[in-house]
Amino acid sequence: MDSAPPERDAALVAARQHFDGGDFFNDLARRVAIPTSSREPEHRPDLAAYLNAEIGPTLAALGYRWRCLDNPVIDGVPFLIAERHEDDALPTILTYGHGDTVPGMEGQWSAGRDPWTLSREGERWYGRGSADNKAQHSINLAAIGRTLETRGRLGFNSRILIETGEEVGSPGLREICQAETEHLRADLLLASDGPRFVRDHAMIVLGTRGVINIEFEVNLRAGAHHSGNWGGLLANAGVVLAHALASVVGPRGEILVSALKPAPLPESVRAALASCRFESCEDDPDIDADWADAQASAVEKLIAFNTFEILAFETGDPAKPANAIPPTARATGHLRFTVDSDPETFVPALRRHLDEHGFAAVTVRQAEMPIMRATRLDPAHPAARWAAASVARTCGHSPMVAPNAGGSLPNDVFAELLGMPTLWVPHSYGGCSQHAPDEHVLEPLLRQGLEIMTGLFWDLGESALAGEAPWLDAGRDPVRNPG
Numbered sequence: 173m174d175s176a177p178p179e180r181d182a183a184l185v186a187a188r189q190h191f192d193g194g195d196f197f198n199d200l201a202r203r204v205a206i207p208t209s210s211r212e213p214e215h216r217p218d219l220a221a222y223l224n225a226e227i228g229p230t231l232a233a234l235g236y237r238w239r240c241l242d243n244p245v246i247d248g249v250p251f252l253i254a255e256r257h258e259d260d261a262l263p264t265i266l267t268y269g270h271g272d273t274v275p276g277m278e279g280q281w282s283a284g285r286d287p288w289t290l291s292r293e294g295e296r297w298y299g300r301g302s303a304d305n306k307a308q309h310s311i312n313l314a315a316i317g318r319t320l321e322t323r324g325r326l327g328f329n330s331r332i333l334i335e336t337g338e339e340v341g342s343p344g345l346r347e348i349c350q351a352e353t354e355h356l357r358a359d360l361l362l363a364s365d366g367p368r369f370v371r372d373h374a375m376i377v378l379g380t381r382g383v384i385n386i387e388f389e390v391n392l393r394a395g396a397h398h399s400g401n402w403g404g405l406l407a408n409a410g411v412v413l414a415h416a417l418a419s420v421v422g423p424r425g426e427i428l429v430s431a432l433k434p435a436p437l438p439e440s441v442r443a444a445l446a447s448c449r450f451e452s453c454e455d456d457p458d459i460d461a462d463w464a465d466a467q468a469s470a471v472e473k474l475i476a477f478n479t480f481e482i483l484a485f486e487t488g489d490p491a492k493p494a495n496a497i498p499p500t501a502r503a504t505g506h507l508r509f510t511v512d513s514d515p516e517t518f519v520p521a522l523r524r525h526l527d528e529h530g531f532a533a534v535t536v537r538q539a540e541m542p543i544m545r546a547t548r549l550d551p552a553h554p555a556a557r558w559a560a561a562s563v564a565r566t567c568g569h570s571p572m573v574a575p576n577a578g579g580s581l582p583n584d585v586f587a588e589l590l591g592m593p594t595l596w597v598p599h600s601y602g603g604c605s606q607h608a609p610d611e612h613v614l615e616p617l618l619r620q621g622l623e624i625m626t627g628l629f630w631d632l633g634e635s636a637l638a639g640e641a642p643w644l645d646a647g648r649d650p651v652r653n654p655g
């Protein structure tokens with residue numbers, strides 16, 4: 173590997189000094205100390221405090237103009253939009269994060285830890301919201317700061333969106349992005365959330381799987397009837413629904429309805445998958461190797477396939493079974509899918525399938541929960557290739573490039589509504605206990621994450637100032653945003 177120009181090195185040195193000198197820990201500790209639990213109404217004021225007292229002033233010091241916006245669909249769950257405008261001729265980068273967390277679960281943390289106090293033990297830094305998502309966006313803001321301090325300017329126009337309702341389903345995110353399109357459009361989204369697949373291997377994620385919940389129901393008659401008097405004469409709703417579901421998903425979790433399976437993968441996705449592997453952490457459950465498809469790798473099953481789960485199934489009264497034939501049964505199915513499927517086709521396809529297999533008595537409908545759409549930047553897109561090269565230059569190994577995550581995020585708001593390529597660089601790992609007691613981040617990953625992001629922001633500015641944007645689609649004009 174040839175030696176990097178000295179200024180890039182200087183930015184990386186500044187990043188390491190910022191981290192090793194304790195500034196990063198102190199910033200994160202202040203942020204963790206604001207109990208931004210969005211599911212508990214009593215913590216709603218903390219959401220606004222996080223933006224107004226913490227993120228806004230941090231960005232103001234970096235030359236951003238910022239404002240807080242009320243959420244258009246729910247009270248007390250605000251957004252922050254910030255902009256640092258350098259030059260009309262430069263491209264624009266959007267960075268996203270969420271300041272809210274799940275509840276603290278006080279009293280359930282080991283060693284008597286307080287969820288709202290960032291505490292160190294070995295390489296672990298414990299605190300609610302540390303992994304999800306405060307350390308992740310704090311790294312990205314610190315990397316912007318180091319780039320700015322080393323170069324004197326970023327070399328691009330920077331926009332930042334921080335929401336505070338991610339843990340309650342991102343209410344209002346779509347509406348805000350619609351209303352503020354002119355202030356959020358960009359040439360590229362560069363953001364961080366979620367875990368790496370392998371803790372010590374850098375990773376770039378290009379999209380998300382989508383998710384839809386589907387309700388199945390059998391309702392045969394008005395009441396239960398004694399099985400001694402009526403058994404053999406009346407159909408059992410539980411038996412009918414069990415067989416209907418068994419025709420949809422096989423004994424090893426394999427999807428049996430072809431319309432629920434993704435179309436064949438594009439070649440660029442296959443090639444990217446070959447760079448990825450999945451490694452479980454010490455407290456993870458053992459993987460059932462023969463589940464879904466014994467031929468496929470764990471990574472293929474996790475991110476390249478569609479998966480169908482049964483989340484719940486009820487017939488009769490499971491707590492107090494009665495010797496009677498249940499008249500009703502219901503189940504909730506749950507499908508994670510990639511962009512290679514059209515979610516609008518799932519319910520009609522299931523209806524046809526059930527009719528063809530003699531299950532006309534089973535009703536099927538989309539559950540109340542809205543569909544989360546799937547997204548995926550083509551791994552052959554210039555932004556994906558450019559970012560992988562930048563990360564490799566910083567950490568000395570090629571990152572895994574995952575075409576999409578296994579989980580879901582409202583990434584379609586950025587990819588489709590705002591129409592930009594999306595790059596996610598996760599700074600956490602699978603064992604981080606996010607959403608549980610003992611949530612933590614790992615010091616070496618944070619330090620490396622800060623280097624990676626500083627390298628990425630540095631390289632973005634360097635190419636943009638040289639009048640190039642090798643990460644833009646050929647022929648696409650940069651977003652113009654007169655400041």
Ligand SMILES: [Zn+2]
Nearest residue numbers: 304339606607
């Ligand atoms: Zn979360």
